[in-house]
Amino acid sequence: GENVEQHPSTLSVQEGDSAVIKCTYSDSASNYFPWYKQELGKRPQLIIDIRSNVGEKKDQRIAVTLNKTAKHFSLHITETQPEDSAVYFCAASIEERFGAGTRLTVKP
Amino acid sequence: DAGVIQSPRHEVTEMGQEVTLRCKPISGHDYLFWYRQTMMRGLELLIYFNNNVPIDDSGMPEDRFSAKMPNASFSTLKIQPSEPRDSAVYFCASSFGHQETQYFGPGTRLLVL
Numbered sequence: 239g240e241n242v243e244q245h246p247s248t249l250s251v252q253e254g255d256s257a258v259i260k261c262t263y264s265d266s267a268s269n270y271f272p273w274y275k276q277e278l279g280k281r282p283q284l285i286i287d288i289r290s291n292v293g294e295k296k297d298q299r300i301a302v303t304l305n306k307t308a309k310h311f312s313l314h315i316t317e318t319q320p321e322d323s324a325v326y327f328c329a330a331s332i333e334e335r336f337g338a339g340t341r342l343t344v345k346p
Numbered sequence: 347d348a349g350v351i352q353s354p355r356h357e358v359t360e361m362g363q364e365v366t367l368r369c370k371p372i373s374g375h376d377y378l379f380w381y382r383q384t385m386m387r388g389l390e391l392l393i394y395f396n397n398n399v400p401i402d403d404s405g406m407p408e409d410r411f412s413a414k415m416p417n418a419s420f421s422t423l424k425i426q427p428s429e430p431r432d433s434a435v436y437f438c439a440s441s442f443g444h445q446e447t448q449y450f451g452p453g454t455r456l457l458v459l
Contacts, residue, residue: 270445281437281450282389327389334379334402334448338388 242330244337251318252345259340261328262310268330271304271311276325276339285326286313318344350451352438358457364426367454370419371440379448380413380423381437389437395421396444428458 241264251257261271272287288295288302288311295302299318304311315322323344328337351370359365371378379394393403398415406413410429415421425432435455439448 272447274448281452282448283450284447287447334391334394336381336389336391 242328242335242337244328244340246340247338248341248343250343250345253318253320255318257313257315257318257322257342257344259313259326259328259342260310261312261330261337262308263330264309265330266306266309270330271302272329273300273302273313274327274329274336276327278324282327315342318342320344320346350438350440350449352436352451352454354454355452356455356457358459359428360459361429362427363458364424365428365432365456365458367423367436367438367456369421369423369438369451371421371438372442372449373419375440375442375449376418377441377444377446377448378415378421379439379441380421381439383435383437383453384433392423428456430458432456433458 244261249257269290273285274282275285276282286297286300286302288304290306293304299316301314323342325339325341327339350372353368376397380392382390382392390405392405393413394401395415411425413423433456435453437450437453439450441448
């Protein structure tokens, strides 16, 4: 089945710095790559997604890049703020599997 | 739409008891997913349905777990008998189409004593 690996598992940055989270997947047939944010005690919610016909997508301070040849995609958060602190999950489409999650802490 | 609805929100039960978790997906969505979340194992996909038909149940941990979707607006996840290691948050999610955004319910926090 689909194997989605995500790293790092934890990430701590200073407010205003950038954060990058990376995921790799195994099934070349995957063509939808969402990122979800889960705040403490809440449900996961989509923050950005990308499809395989594009290489990069940006929405204000967040962006996702996709390299289909290498089978990896990344989440980039710029100018981080304390409210960005959460667990972030990537997913790859075919079997709807999630990565293990990255706990991001933004220190004020 | 009220979003994905799950009940109960919290459940405390004793080992050996039957537990039934319920989910109402967003109206019109044709995919429904059940996940289990723990600190140790992260967010695990248990099973998902398309048009009420189970498509992939390879994540169901063992025979004690079963899931049904009798119609497009209702699904259950049953654990019988429950064990302490089943303690977790169980999320239901739905989507319109495959490889589309999943909308999660608030989750059911289960504690098995």
